[in-house]
Amino acid sequence: MSQTDNIMRPEPHRILKITHETQAEFTFRVEFSRPSRFGQFCMLSIPKVGEAPISISGTGEDWVEFTIRKVGRLTEGVFELREGSTIFLRGPYGKPWPVEETFAGAEQSLVVISGGTGLAPVRTTLNWFYAHPEQIRTLYLIAGFKDAGGALYNEERERWAQAEHFRTVYTLDDTEAPGFEKGMVTAHIGKIPFASFGENYHVAIVGPPPMMHFSALECLKHGVPEEKIWVSYERKMQCAVGKCGHCKINETYVCLEGPVFHYPKAKTLFD
Numbered sequence: 001m002s003q004t005d006n007i008m009r010p011e012p013h014r015i016l017k018i019t020h021e022t023q024a025e026f027t028f029r030v031e032f033s034r035p036s037r038f039g040q041f042c043m044l045s046i047p048k049v050g051e052a053p054i055s056i057s058g059t060g061e062d063w064v065e066f067t068i069r070k071v072g073r074l075t076e077g078v079f080e081l082r083e084g085s086t087i088f089l090r091g092p093y094g095k096p097w098p099v100e101e102t103f104a105g106a107e108q109s110l111v112v113i114s115g116g117t118g119l120a121p122v123r124t125t126l127n128w129f130y131a132h133p134e135q136i137r138t139l140y141l142i143a144g145f146k147d148a149g150g151a152l153y154n155e156e157r158e159r160w161a162q163a164e165h166f167r168t169v170y171t172l173d174d175t176e177a178p179g180f181e182k183g184m185v186t187a188h189i190g191k192i193p194f195a196s197f198g199e200n201y202h203v204a205i206v207g208p209p210p211m212m213h214f215s216a217l218e219c220l221k222h223g224v225p226e227e228k229i230w231v232s233y234e235r236k237m238q239c240a241v242g243k244c245g246h247c248k249i250n251e252t253y254v255c256l257e258g259p260v261f262h263y264p265k266a267k268t269l270f271d
């Protein structure tokens with residue numbers, strides 16, 4: 001059966017590994033062999049409990065990872081599952097980050113600004129550039145968290161911080177801890193040497209809508225043209241394939257045209 005035939009049908013998949021990132025965020029590695037692209041998401045479900053869109057935060061030959069924050073019905077159900085349990089998936093769906101066609105290239109720099117669990121949808125992109133230094137000039141990452149206990153991917157962030165082609169700033173909103181700077185991500189955007197990039201860069205912003213909105217404004221304030229900015233926009237979804245209208249903002253179907261949007265379009269979607 002082709003993917004088109006069963007695009008709406010959740011299929012059972014085995015959970016291979018569960019990593020406790022924080023108290024409220026776990027990463028679930030799930031057996032999965034369909035191809036996916038940077039920033040896409042799947043619909044995860046448990047029968048009789050619920051279904052929700054979750055970004056793919058990691059990929060391997062026959063698995064994908066999802067970093068999930070426990071917030072409601074479905075995610076609470078998922079947190080009760082164990083390694084070896086079955087979870088239902090459909091997808092992947094959505095417009096990806098334009099990594100190969102836009103971001104990559106030895107002359108290009110990429111600036112990634114993330115807030116909280118927003119680091120999850122860009123993790124595959126970060127790990128790809130980590131493994132392919134020849135594809136990028138410099139990757140600047142500003143990743144913000146509420147406090148040190150809520151910081152994701154501690155070992156990976158440490159590796160990124162050590163990489164010669166990465167420049168990282170990790171922030172905590174209003175506490176201090178080793179390895180972190182104090183303040184919102186917006187307070188650190190001015191440290192990025194945008195003027196030195198010429199035309200050769202892009203900015204990817206992902207996190208809660210107010211964080212994306214103010215981060216984009218801060219970038220614009222520092223001379224970044226709108227066309228250089230991309231955001232990933234989360235919206236309540238039901239079908240994820242453009243049929244139910246649940247995700248619609250004005251005439252835009254976030255599930256089909258997003259979740260990744262170019263800022264000139266995204267700025268019309270912020271509430």
Ligand SMILES: Cc1cc2nc3c(=O)[nH]c(=O)nc-3n(C[C@H](O)[C@H](O)[C@H](O)COP(=O)(O)OP(=O)(O)OC[C@H]3O[C@@H](n4cnc5c(N)ncnc54)[C@H](O)[C@@H]3O)c2cc1C
Nearest residue numbers: 052053054055067068069071072073074075120234235259
């Ligand atoms: C493209 C996309 C990618 C995403 N990627 C991720 C990801 O990688 N990781 C991740 O953790 N999340 C991700 N999300 C968000 C995730 O889909 C939502 O958090 C989802 O709602 C979780 O489903 P749930 O059933 O657990 O929570 P829900 O039960 O839907 O609850 C969600 C929120 O709504 C509140 N709520 C629920 N019912 C009510 C009510 N009646 N009145 C008021 N408030 C209510 C809850 O308290 C909670 O804060 C993504 C969303 C999108 C659109």
Ligand code: FES
Nearest residue numbers: 240242244245255
């Ligand atoms: S979620 Fe149904 S149309 Fe987008």
